[in-house]
Amino acid sequence: MLLLIGAFLVLMLVGVPVAVSMAVSSLLYLVFYGVAPDIIAAQRMIAGVESFPLLAVPFFIFAGNLMNIAGVTGRIYSFALALVGWMKGGLAQVNIVGSVVFAGMSGAALADAAGIGTIEIKAMRDHGYPVEAAVGVTAASSTLGPIFPPSLPFVIYGMMANVSIGALFMAGILPGVVMTALMMVTVAIFAHRRGWGSDTPFKLNRLAAASIEVAVVCCFPLAVYALVEMGLSLNIAVGIALLILIACDWYFDFSAVMALMTPIILIGGMTMGWFTPTEAAMAAVIWSLFLGLVRYRTMTFAALAKASFDTIETTASVLFIVTAASIFAWLLTVSQAAQLFSVFITSLTENKWVFLILVNMLMLVVGCFLDTIAAITILVPILLPIVVLYGIDPVHFGLIMTLNLMIGLLHPPLGMVLFVLSRVAKLSVERTTMAILPWLVPLIVALILITFVPAITLWLPTQMGLIR
Numbered sequence: 001m002l003l004l005i006g007a008f009l010v011l012m013l014v015g016v017p018v019a020v021s022m023a024v025s026s027l028l029y030l031v032f033y034g035v036a037p038d039i040i041a042a043q044r045m046i047a048g049v050e051s052f053p054l055l056a057v058p059f060f061i062f063a064g065n066l067m068n069i070a071g072v073t074g075r076i077y078s079f080a081l082a083l084v085g086w087m088k089g090g091l092a093q094v095n096i097v098g099s100v101v102f103a104g105m106s107g108a109a110l111a112d113a114a115g116i117g118t119i120e121i122k123a124m125r126d127h128g129y130p131v132e133a134a135v136g137v138t139a140a141s142s143t144l145g146p147i148f149p150p151s152l153p154f155v156i157y158g159m160m161a162n163v164s165i166g167a168l169f170m171a172g173i174l175p176g177v178v179m180t181a182l183m184m185v186t187v188a189i190f191a192h193r194r195g196w197g198s199d200t201p202f203k204l205n206r207l208a209a210a211s212i213e214v215a216v217v218c219c220f221p222l223a224v225y226a227l228v229e230m231g232l233s234l235n236i237a238v239g240i241a242l243l244i245l246i247a248c249d250w251y252f253d254f255s256a257v258m259a260l261m262t263p264i265i266l267i268g269g270m271t272m273g274w275f276t277p278t279e280a281a282m283a284a285v286i287w288s289l290f291l292g293l294v295r296y297r298t299m300t301f302a303a304l305a306k307a308s309f310d311t312i313e314t315t316a317s318v319l320f321i322v323t324a325a326s327i328f329a330w331l332l333t334v335s336q337a338a339q340l341f342s343v344f345i346t347s348l349t350e351n352k353w354v355f356l357i358l359v360n361m362l363m364l365v366v367g368c369f370l371d372t373i374a375a376i377t378i379l380v381p382i383l384l385p386i387v388v389l390y391g392i393d394p395v396h397f398g399l400i401m402t403l404n405l406m407i408g409l410l411h412p413p414l415g416m417v418l419f420v421l422s423r424v425a426k427l428s429v430e431r432t433t434m435a436i437l438p439w440l441v442p443l444i445v446a447l448i449l450i451t452f453v454p455a456i457t458l459w460l461p462t463q464m465g466l467i468r
Contacts, residue, residue: 007024007025007028007029008021008022008025008328011024011025018321018324018370018371018374019317019320019321019323019324019325019371019374020324022321022324022325022327022328022374022378023045023323023324023327023328025328026041026324026327026328026331027041029331030331041327044326044327044330045323045324045326045327046323047326048322048323048325048326048327048377049319049322049323049326051159054155054156054159054319054322055278055281056150056152056155056165056277056278056280056281057152057155057156057281057315057318057319058311058312058315059278059281059282059284059285060150060152060155060281060284061152061311061314061315061318062285062288062307062308062311063281063284063285063287063288065307065310065311066285066288066289066292066299066304066307067102067259067288067291068307069292069298069299069303069304069306069307070288070291070292070296070298070299071292071296071298072258072259072288072291072292072296073098073102073119074119075255075256075259075296076098076101076102076256076259077094077098077119077120077123078255078256079098079101079210079213079255079256079259079260080093080094080095080097080098080101081094081200082200082206082207082209082210082255083097083207083210083211083214084097085198085200086198086200086201086202086203086207087188087191087198088188088191088192088196088197088198089187089188089190089191089196090197090198090200091120091123091124091127091129092124092129092133092134092137092187092190092191092196093184093187094120094123095120095124095134095137095138095141096137096140096141096144096180096183096184096187097180098120098141099138099141099142099144099145100141100144100148100176100180101256101259101260102145118424120134120138121134121135121138121421121424121425124137129196131425131427131435132427132431132434132435133190133194133435134425135421135425135427135432135435135436136435136436136437136438136439137183137187137439138421139410139417139418139421139432139435139436139439140183140186140410140436140439140440140442140443141183142409142417143179143403143406143407143409143410143417143443144176144179144180146372146402146406147172147175147176147179147399147402147403147406148172148173148176148263149169149170149172149173149263149266149267150169150263150266150277150280150281150284151168151169151172151402152318152373153372153373153376153402153405153406154168154169154172154398154402155277155278156322156373156376156377157376157380157398157401157402158277158398160376160377160380160381160384161380161384161394161397161398163394163395163398164395164466164467165276165277166270166271166276166277166466167395167461167466167467168395168398168399169267169270169277170267170460170461170464170466171395171396171398171399171457171458171460171461172399172402173460174456174457174459174460175399175403175446175450175456175457178446178449178450178456179442179443179446182442182443182445182446183439183442185442186439186441186442190438209255210255213254213255213256213257213260214260216245216248216254216257217257217260217261217264220241220242220245220261220264221264221268223237223241223244224237224238224241227240227241234272245257245261246295249295250295258291258295259291261287262284262287265283265284265287266280266283266284269283271464292304318373321371321373321374321377322373322374322377324374325373325374325377325378326377328377328378329377329378329380329381329382330381332378332381332382333381333382345358345386346386346389352390352391352392353452355386355390355392356392356400356451356452357451359383359400360400360404360447360451363375363379363400363401363404363405363408364404364407364408366379366404366405366408367404367405367406367407367408367409367411368408368411368412369408370408371416372402372405372406372408372409375405375408376401376402376405379401380401383397383401384397393454393457393458393467395457395458395461395467396454396457396458399450399457400447400450400451403443403446403447403450404447406443407440407443407444407447410436410440411433412429412433418432418433418436421436
């Protein structure tokens with residue numbers, strides 16, 4: 001076990017990519033200790049990606065890429081500007097609200113940072129905000145992507161922990177709302193201390209138009225319910241309501257109604273049993289293609305091809321990490337690392353809250369060094385038996401793990417959001433890191449609340465009967 005972990009750490013320190021480090025250290029362990037035939041390594045690596053839920057990964061990535069090239073991000077920005085741009089620190093508030101909407105489509109922090117984040121940073125700089133402020137709020141708001149459904153880390157965690165992905169999606173909604181509120185309060189504090197004003201004049205008609213768009217989206221499920229009460233079948237009711245919505249959007253040319261409908265369609269479809277989370281990812285792609293090719297007609301076939309190739313590249317890197325982490329995690333299991341770690345933890349404390357504090361500290365550190373997908377794939381087999389032993393709900397633990405690892409994305413040495421924003425804002429990594437540090441406060445506060453108030457996470461999936 002020491003050879004396995006030691007080789008992995010050494011390879012990481014010399015700059016070898018995470019996936020390669022895990023694969024090479026695993027093969028070295030097999031060669032030197034002979035714990036299993038060589039063919040087992042290939043079998044375990046194949047088994048790691050031979051999973052139906054994992055099909056959601058490329059489709060959610062593809063949907064996020066399609067939304068970017070279809071010009072939906074610009075419409076989301078315009079909608080958020082009309083809704084909250086008149087507040088003090090308006091564009092910083094727009095940054096957060098825009099990320100909330102985009103989170104319902106992409107499910108990935110990097111997609112948020114590289115997509116709508118690019119628009120937001122440029123706009124904030126043009127309006128005189130310090131570039132560090134623009135980078136900080138963009139980094140913090142990008143963590144909302146994997147918390148609000150849909151979420152790629154939830155898909156990986158659900159597969160590894162054998163937990164309902166639908167329950168994880170529902171569990172992320174209230175924590176996402178809490179994070180959004182804390183970030184908006186933080187912006188208000190910064191605006192007061194630094195004298196940030198509003199960025200657009202308050203116009204009642206613009207605010208009313210944005211509010212009407214929200215009301216239209218909220219009316220969709222009510223319309224479906226009313227049609228069902230009139231005696232129509234659920235499928236016909238949804239079809240009629242959707243046709244009416246599309247016609248209204250076409251006539252009034254709403255800014256973001258169709259984008260706001262994305263999470264409604266995905267969550268509603270899963271709730272009504274129309275499709276699984278994996279099939280929901282495919283539905284997100286179909287909806288994205290409809291918006292880009294039919295509704296807005298902003299998507300060219302050249303851009304579609306580029307989005308496809310970008311998706312293939314990203315998916316390949318994600319699945320390579322999952323493959324390498326599968327054999328690494330299996331070797332940790334057969335070498336009884338999980339049992340040894342369990343004995344060690346339980347010898348330190350019998351209190352589950354103390355355990356959660358220790359796990360938070362561990363994952364905040366791990367998140368700085370390991371890719372999110374790799375960290376989930378390695379840590380879940382080790383930590384989940386202890387989580388069950390302490391009587392902690394695996395869904396609750398999934399939210400805690402994901403948020404910890406999202407915070408890790410903002411840190412050197414391997415924080416991918418850090419590097420993306422450094423490139424977008426043309427700042428050094430050091431300046432980008434210092435810009436992000438103040439915005440870690442609301443994220444840490446949210447982490448504490450989500451950790452020690454399980455009801456924030458579990459209330460909604462419990463009410464919907466997804467967990468007991």
